[in-house]
Amino acid sequence: MTRNEIYTRLIDQFGEEPFDKSDEEFNEFIAVDTGQWYQVAKFLHNDPDLYFDSLMCITGVDLGPKDDVMEVVYDLHSMRHLHKITIKVIGPREEEFRVPSVESIWRIADWHEREIYDLFGILFDGHRNLRRLLLPDDWEGHPLRKDYEVQEYYHGIRVPKIKPKKLTP
Amino acid sequence: MGVLEHKFNDNVIVGQMDKLIGWARSNSPWYFQFGLACCAIEMMSTAAARHDFDRFGAMPRSSPRQADVMIVAGTVTMKMGLRVRRLWEQMADPKYVISMGSCATSGGPYWQHGYHVLKGVDLVVPVDVYVPGCPPRPEALLEGLMKLQEKIKKQKTLAKVEE
Numbered sequence: 001m002t003r004n005e006i007y008t009r010l011i012d013q014f015g016e017e018p019f020d021k022s023d024e025e026f027n028e029f030i031a032v033d034t035g036q037w038y039q040v041a042k043f044l045h046n047d048p049d050l051y052f053d054s055l056m057c058i059t060g061v062d063l064g065p066k067d068d069v070m071e072v073v074y075d076l077h078s079m080r081h082l083h084k085i086t087i088k089v090i091g092p093r094e095e096e097f098r099v100p101s102v103e104s105i106w107r108i109a110d111w112h113e114r115e116i117y118d119l120f121g122i123l124f125d126g127h128r129n130l131r132r133l134l135l136p137d138d139w140e141g142h143p144l145r146k147d148y149e150v151q152e153y154y155h156g157i158r159v160p161k162i163k164p165k166k167l168t169p
Numbered sequence: 170m171g172v173l174e175h176k177f178n179d180n181v182i183v184g185q186m187d188k189l190i191g192w193a194r195s196n197s198p199w200y201f202q203f204g205l206a207c208c209a210i211e212m213m214s215t216a217a218a219r220h221d222f223d224r225f226g227a228m229p230r231s232s233p234r235q236a237d238v239m240i241v242a243g244t245v246t247m248k249m250g251l252r253v254r255r256l257w258e259q260m261a262d263p264k265y266v267i268s269m270g271s272c273a274t275s276g277g278p279y280w281q282h283g284y285h286v287l288k289g290v291d292l293v294v295p296v297d298v299y300v301p302g303c304p305p306r307p308e309a310l311l312e313g314l315m316k317l318q319e320k321i322k323k324q325k326t327l328a329k330v331e332e
Contacts, residue, residue, distance in 0.1 A: 135285065136248040143284065150284045154247050157292055159284055 001083050003028055006050060013043055029073070029086040037089050038100040038126075044076060044085075045105050052076040052085065055106035060116040064146040068093045072122060074102070101127035119144040187328050194237075194263070195321040197226040198314065201236035201260065203253075205243030208270040208304045212242045215307040225314055233259040238317065240310075241290045244272040244279065250287040257294045265321070267313050268296045271303040278303070 001009070007021055007030055018033035018040065032040050044052045054077045061071035074087040091097045101124035103109045113124045114133040121142035124130060131137065140151045150159050173183050200222075204212055216222040216229060230236040233256045245253055257266070268290050271277030279286035290296060297320060300313035 136251075139247075155251060157247065157250060157287065159247070160288060 001049070001081065003030070003085060006030070006083070006085055009047075009050060010040065010043070013047075014040060029088045031088045031090055034089055034091055034099060038102065040087075041074075041100075041102045041105050044087075049081075050078065051080050052078045054079055055102070055108050055112075056084075058109060058112040058116060060120040060122055060144065062093070062120060062144060062146050065093065070094075070097045070120070070122065072099050072116065095121070096123055097121075098123045098125050100125050101130075103127050118142070121145060187325050188322075190326050191322040191324060194324075195318040198238045198265070198317065198321070199230045199236050200227050200238040200240050200267075201233060201256070202229045202231050203239055203241050203243075203256075205241070205245060205249065206272065208242035208272070211304045211307060212240060212269065212310065215310045220307040220311060222311070222314075225311075225318070227314060233257075234261060236260055237263065238265045238267060238314075239294070240267045240269055241273040241294075242269040244277070245287045245290050245293075246285050247287055248285075250290075250293050253290065254293045263321075263324075265297045265317055266290070266294050267298045267300060267310075267317060269300045269310060269313070270305055271301065274299050274301065 007019070010019060010030070014036060018036040020031040022029050022031070044050050056075040056077050059073040059075075061073060063069045063071070070091055070093045072089045074089070075084070076087065077084045089099050091099070099122060101109070101113055103113055103124070104126070110127075110129070111133060113127055114129070114131060116122050117124060117127075117130055118132040118134050119142055132139065135143070136154075139154070141148050150161060152159060171183075177183075204210075214220065216227075222228075227238075233239075237260075239257060239260065241253065257264070268274045272279065272286070273290045276283065276286050276288040280288065287293065298313045298317045300309050302309050305313075
């Protein structure tokens with residue numbers, strides 16, 4: 001199935017409201033409303049024509065205070081039908097951006113979501129074990145956020161300051 | 170031809186106890202398996218047949234209770250630094266530390282941007298020998314161990330050191 005067929009399939013099931021489609025040539029994705037995402041994910045996983053049984057990766061995105069947007073990007077692949085789709089869940093850049101967890105649908109999402117929580121501070125509702133994955137449990141802050149500032153000391157060990165990278169215009 | 174020549178039966182050797190202890194200790198440096206990153210592969214290579222760490226009497230122990238030397242091979246992160254300290258505290262005296270490679274010595278490639286990397290394992294444990302390189306060749310680690318053996322040989326355990 002092509003992306004447009006999948007899109008029509010989803011609209012037939014859920015109506016047009018929760019979806020938004022991008023038609024940029026190299027950036028093809030379907031944006032899903034945060035509230036409906038869990039039902040949509042279940043449908044994508046269980047529907048026999050779609051049958052996305054493999055979640056390839058989840059990516060967190062922080063576009064910074066200028067755009068004021070945070071995203072979670074899901075790359076799905078079907079081993080039975082061999083088609084792919086990219087789903088985005090877009091939200092405001094708050095301290096606590098909450099996204100429904102798909103960890104109970106694709107088990108691999110367990111660690112992916114823990115990693116994104118660790119590095120972006122995005123909270124996944126319904127995740128059964130949302131702890132940090134890479135950094136120590138008592139680390140302060142979420143390092144991949146644009147407004148991250150390194151703590152001064154960790155258990156009495158001085159944490160070095162990161163030099164600010166030069167942003168290319 | 171000292172005074173003690175021909176005074177004893179066979180199989181009695183007269184020598185300095187300190188030298189004997191130093192010789193015994195320096196030729197059995199059981200090292201603590203502490204591979205953290207790519208340097209660990211180099212350490213395994215050193216222990217394997219071609220470079221043969223075993224001819225120095227060095228054998229890998231997986232428990233801190235039975236190791237004399239801790240070879241910190243690889244990147245020590247902040248999270249691991251606390252565990253390194255704890256394991257070092259569990260080792261029995263006399264204990265020695267070899268810092269292997271750039272990461273363990275100073276943070277190495279993570280010097281500038283790695284907020285999560287401990288900038289040198291000497292911030293948490295005292296280091297005896299630093300082995301430079303990224304990663305050090307097995308010969309370099311052998312050299313580091315020989316330097317440590319020299320240090321152990323010089324140590325006094327029984328003699329009173331005049332201060």
